[in-house]
C-alpha cells in the first residue's frame with residue numbers, strides 16, 4: 001500500500017505509487033504516480049555527504065557553510081538533470 005511520501009506537485013496529495021525505480025551508484029530515481037490525481041512526478045533519493053575538510057580546523061564558519069552549500073547544490077543539479085532530461089517516459093532506456 002502506498003505509504004506517506006513526498007507531496008504531489010499537482011494536488012499536494014501524500015499518496016503515490018512507484019511506477020519505475022532505477023538505482024544508480026549515488027542515488028535512486030523513482031517515477032511516481034499520485035493516487036489522488038494521477039499526476040506523474042519524479043523523486044530522487046540520495047545521500048548528501050558533507051565531509052569536513054582536512055584543513056577544516058582552519059576554515060571559518062562561512063567557508064564551511066559555503067562548502068556545504070556547494071555539495072548540496074551539486075546534488076540538486078544531479079537530481080534536476082534526472083527530472084528534466086532523463087524521464088523514463090520520454091526516453092525509455
Ligand SMILES: [Zn+2]
Nearest residue numbers: 008011034037
Ligand atoms: Zn496529486
